[in-house]
Amino acid sequence: MDGLISFFASHHAIRAETVLKRHGHAARLVPGPRELSPNCGVALRFEFARRDEVLPLLAIHRVRIDGVHEYRPRTDGWEAAPR
Amino acid sequence: MIYFDNAATSWPKPPSVAAAIREQMAGAGGNPGRSGHRLSIAAARVVEETREAVARLFHIDNPSRVAFTTNATHALNVALYGLIRPGDRVVTTSVEHNSVMRPLRHLETTGVCVEVVPCDANGSIDVGRLEDRLASGARLLVATHASNVAGTILPIGEMAAVARRHGARIVVDAAQTAGTMPIHVAALGIDVLAFTGHKGLFGPTGTGGLYVREGLELPPLVRGGTGSDSAHEVQPDFMPDALESGTLNVAGIAGLGAGVRFLIDVGVEAVQAHERALTTRCVEGLRAMEGIAVYGPADPVARCGIVSFSVAGASPSEVGLLLDESFGILARTGLHCAPAAHRTLGTFPTGTVRFGFGWFNTAAEVDAAIDAVRQIASWARTPSNARLRNAQWTA
Numbered sequence: 444m445d446g447l448i449s450f451f452a453s454h455h456a457i458r459a460e461t462v463l464k465r466h467g468h469a470a471r472l473v474p475g476p477r478e479l480s481p482n483c484g485v486a487l488r489f490e491f492a493r494r495d496e497v498l499p500l501l502a503i504h505r506v507r508i509d510g511v512h513e514y515r516p517r518t519d520g521w522e523a524a525p526r
Numbered sequence: 527m528i529y530f531d532n533a534a535t536s537w538p539k540p541p542s543v544a545a546a547i548r549e550q551m552a553g554a555g556g557n558p559g560r561s562g563h564r565l566s567i568a569a570a571r572v573v574e575e576t577r578e579a580v581a582r583l584f585h586i587d588n589p590s591r592v593a594f595t596t597n598a599t600h601a602l603n604v605a606l607y608g609l610i611r612p613g614d615r616v617v618t619t620s621v622e623h624n625s626v627m628r629p630l631r632h633l634e635t636t637g638v639c640v641e642v643v644p645c646d647a648n649g650s651i652d653v654g655r656l657e658d659r660l661a662s663g664a665r666l667l668v669a670t671h672a673s674n675v676a677g678t679i680l681p682i683g684e685m686a687a688v689a690r691r692h693g694a695r696i697v698v699d700a701a702q703t704a705g706t707m708p709i710h711v712a713a714l715g716i717d718v719l720a721f722t723g724h725k726g727l728f729g730p731t732g733t734g735g736l737y738v739r740e741g742l743e744l745p746p747l748v749r750g751g752t753g754s755d756s757a758h759e760v761q762p763d764f765m766p767d768a769l770e771s772g773t774l775n776v777a778g779i780a781g782l783g784a785g786v787r788f789l790i791d792v793g794v795e796a797v798q799a800h801e802r803a804l805t806t807r808c809v810e811g812l813r814a815m816e817g818i819a820v821y822g823p824a825d826p827v828a829r830c831g832i833v834s835f836s837v838a839g840a841s842p843s844e845v846g847l848l849l850d851e852s853f854g855i856l857a858r859t860g861l862h863c864a865p866a867a868h869r870t871l872g873t874f875p876t877g878t879v880r881f882g883f884g885w886f887n888t889a890a891e892v893d894a895a896i897d898a899v900r901q902i903a904s905w906a907r908t909p910s911n912a913r914l915r916n917a918q919w920t921a
């Protein structure tokens with residue numbers, strides 16, 4: 444899973460995981476990389492290629508997100524994806 | 527032993543409640559939302575599962591609108607101190623519990639005008655009369671969904687409609703009705719719903735919470751760490767974090783979740799029908815008896831699972847002690863933290879004996895209690911009766 448969503452609060456991270464799994468998306472909670480999100484200890488990994496389905500789904504369920512990031516092996520780190 | 531004090535706290539709980547608490551302590555013991563490791567995530571998951579279950583029970587679209595508190599009292603304090611400002615007019619009813627009346631009487635000393643709409647001697651409210659009080663610019667209506675003394679159910683949907691028509695918000699105390707009556711927050715037009723976890727929802731004591739309607743901003747009563755927005759020194763303004771400072775009662779919330787899931791499986795409608803059958807049986811049995819006064823509405827549909835009564839010639843505490851010691855029946859006696867409600871019923875300051883029925887009670891238990899009360903009433907008709915005197919001495 445090469446996508447990562449950061450949150451303002453773990454409440455929303457857990458809800459995001461529930462919503463995505465319920466709709467058949469891969470999702471896994473991980474410790475949030477500090478450099479991406481100082482707001483909340485947990486982040487959610489997902490399939491970045493499916494972001495056009497995933498992000499509206501979270502919006503419909505009123506899950507608040509902080510940022511969306513993509514893992515790029517070449518730079519060996521997380522980069523902010525355009526929203 | 528017959529436990530008829532479910533209106534104070536429900537007992538027994540479904541076995542899944544203690545099991546969920548044990549499981550949380552053994553396997554999900556991190557601090558929810560504070561760290562990113564697996565035990566922290568597991569604890570946060572327990573909290574969110576309970577939040578979802580509570581949202582489902584009250585038909586709340588967005589679980590984020592539910593915040594956990596330590597009980598209904600805490601939830602009501604958050605709502606009242608958050609929504610009321612000096613100079614506001616607040617309308618309430620004369621059957622409120624002290625968890626509403628004491629904050630209001632305190633707010634009164636800070637320049638808030640509190641108007642109490644009297645209910646009749648059965649605890650019923652005249653919505654026309656309520657509307658008169660709301661019409662002159664009230665900010666808020668706060669009302670119990672059902673009286674914890676008489677059991678009278680208030681027409682919350684109608685009351686909310688009247689409040690909305692006059693630009694007032696409505697805070698509902700669902701301590702007695704959460705889990706014992708269907709509650710659809712949007713259909714009823716409720717702005718804030720305060721509930722306790724340890725009565726109809728079958729959770730442990732020390733749990734409760736509130737629902738805040740989407741779009742209504744409720745400032746917190748307590749500020750502090752939330753595990754979110756940690757880079758900032760000001761309190762987050764989003765739900766539920768805004769209202770959940772400090773580490774939650776995760777073990778209790780785990781139990782509450784199991785209780786609510788049990789209720790959803792059984793069906794609140796089934797619980798209501800069962801309690802109504804017991805209540806009707808009890809009211810009919812007691813009303814047929816000499817020397818017994820039964821309070822509350824005659825129509826069983828207008829009553830939750832509560833029956834308050836008194837026995838001529840014996841004080842409520844004497845009756846309560848005899849019920850416990852001679853018959854193994856556990857009831858609550860006295861004023862039930864609701865002096866205003868007892869004034870309304872005409873039972874202040876003596877109080878009443880209260881039976882609070884629950885899902886695990888049976889018709890046979892009600893019949894046994896009716897026989898016990900008949901016996902106590904006959905003892906009470908003999909003024910020199912030694913049993914009553916003994917009860918008085920040991921009370």
Ligand SMILES: Cc1ncc(COP(=O)(O)O)c(C=O)c1O
Pocket residue numbers: 533534597598599600623625670672673674699701702722723734863
């Ligand atoms: C009508 C009513 N409101 C509020 C409460 C307070 O509940 P808690 O003690 O759980 O805060 C109770 C029960 O004690 C009640 O019956």
